[in-house]
Amino acid sequence: MMRLSYLVVAVAFGFCQPRLSLSSELSVKLNDNWERFVGSLITQPAKITITQQRLNQYPVALLLPSALYPDLTRYSWQQIAGLHHLNKTCAEPKGIELPARAKEFELALCRQQLLPINWFKQGELNHPAGGSYAGRYLKSVAKFEVTPPSAEVKVKLSQLLVLGNSDHPLHDQLMPLGPEGLNSLLNLHQWYLHPDGSLWFYNENGISQYENNIWLAVAKNNAIDLVFKSNTNICQLAPGNFCIQEKPTVSFIRIILEGGLVLLSIFLLTKLLLNRYLEAKERGFILQLLTHELRTPIASLAMTVEQFRDAFDELSPSLQDSFSRLTFDYQRLKQLTNTSQGYLSEGKKSFLDSQPILLSEWLEYLCAKYNIVYSLDQDNHCHLPVYWLGICLENLIRNSLEYGKPPIRLLVTHMNKYLVITVQDAGDIPSTYLYKLIRSNHQLRGMGIGLRLVKRIIKQLGGKLKINKCPTRFTIEYPL
Structure with a gap:
């Protein structure tokens, strides 16, 4: 029987825990912490413990996963195929030189000849086609017509089975390691961290398996x-298929500094928002004050307009036209002041207040100012924010008159509880400009500022502004 003496020597030598000759403080600290970890862990209860004395009863070559497969490093495929032919037909293949020990074994099986235990212990333990001679023998001898081997013989031969055989005494204990774990633990390292979280340790005392909660507590x-x-x-110390890293420790100074930075950021952000709020409030107050102060010159202007109106018939035709423009500008200035004052004093509700109006009358008034035609699908009374909606429409009409191509038309339709108002001309906005007008605040030959205002006002009113090309169309959708 092969012993594990050479492996015991290697493991005993490796039990001196790996130390890297690195000068860094971290490396020295990791080595020290790792040695303390090992010293503490071996005092903890292990889930599986296989003593070295018991391990010595089983040849290492039969414990490795490679023992299950054909040995193509020493034997050719023709030789393995020849052994298979001999096993099935009991006739030696011609032209192939078979391994002597395997040939003797296969011929004994063909003759149903019982082999002594010493035959299995002397010479190679692994069959060239994979598995052990003992395992193949026990599987075949059950079919012999002669008296089968005694229970004592089966027990002794079980020590010469491959670990993958379920009759191997260590099968249930070591097979959970899997092929990778077996190769690592028996060939390469003392330690193996299993994917299921268990930690395996192989030293001069044997093999031990520690559950996840056990070694994690010791590591902590x-x-x-x-x-x-x-x-x-980054791997400075690797005693197995894993690396040892320093566990981050809680630094109260770092926590205090980070907390201080967070509080400072909150304070600065709050201060910035408060300053902006105060600035906006101050601007609102100044605007309210200016709006209030405008009432006096507007009242004085109203008295002047009334005086001119009384003497209207005495004015020359040119002065009569100037008086008409003065009256219109006065009315618009008065309306703007009243609307602004209502917005500043009563909030957005007053700003967005609607008035009942007949659509045809309102459209005729707008179109007459710019000498354009309109189309209305159905005339009815609607509640509209006439002042602000009129500002938006006039802005769009002026843009079309100045930058578009005639004819300019105003199309008004009702669609799904929306009043849809479209200002259309025969022009064609370039695609690049159209994209910039919709997606950003880009200005197009003077149109950008006005369109930005229109978009913002329409949004405040709860509607939408859409821009289309071929032909150019600016469409306001206002919910009724």
Whole structure:
């Protein structure tokens, strides 16, 4: 029987925990913390413990996952195929030199010949086609017509089975490691961190498995973390398939500094918002004051207009035209002042107040000023914010008159509880300008500022402004 003496020597040598000759303070600290971790962990209860004395009863070559597969490094595929032919037909294939031990074994099975235990212990343990000679023998001998081996013989031969055989005494304990874990623990490292969180340890005393909650508590007490190599780019100490990293500690100074920065940021943001609020309030007060002060010159202007109206017939035709313009400007200035004052004193409700109006009368008034025609699908009385909606429409009409192409038309329709008003001309806004007008505050030959105001006012009124091309159309959708 093969022993694990060479592996015991290697493991005993490796039990001196790995230390990297790095001069950094962190490396020294990690080494010290790791040694304390190992010293504390081995005193904890293990889920699985297999002593070294018991491990020595089983050859390492049969514990490795490679024992299950054909040994193509030492034997050719023709030789393995020849052994399979011999096993099935009991006739030696011609032209193929079979391994002597395997050939002897297969011929004994063909003759249903019982082999002594010493035959399995002397020479190679693994069959060239995979598995162990003992495992293949026990599987075949059950079909022999002769008296099967005794229970004592089966027990002794079970020590020469591959670990993947369910009859192997260590099958249930070591198979949870999986192929990667077995190769790592038996060939490469002392430690193996299983994907299920368990930690396996192989030293001169044997193999131990520690559950996740056990080793995590010990690692926490020693200020380290175990991280899979595939999950990190920095690895200063790696006693297995994982890296040892320093566990971050809570720094009260850092917490205080970060908390202070957060509070300072909140304070500065609050102060900025408060300053903006106060500035807006001050601007509102100044605007309210100016609006109030405008009432006096407007009242004086009203008296002047009334005086001229009394003497209207005595004025020359040119002065009569000037008086008409003066009257119109006075009425508009008065309306603007009253609306602004209502907005400043009573809020947006007054600003957005609607008045009942007959659509045809309102449209005739607007179109007559600019000498354009309109189209109305149905005439009725509506409640509209006449003043602000009129400002928006006049702005759009002036833009079309100045930058569009005739004819200019005003189209008014009712659609799904919306009043849809479209100012249309025969022009064509370039696609790039149209995109910028819709998506940003870009100005197009003087149109940008006015359109921005129209968009903002329409939005305040609860409506939408749409811009289309081919032909150019500015459409206001106002909810009724």
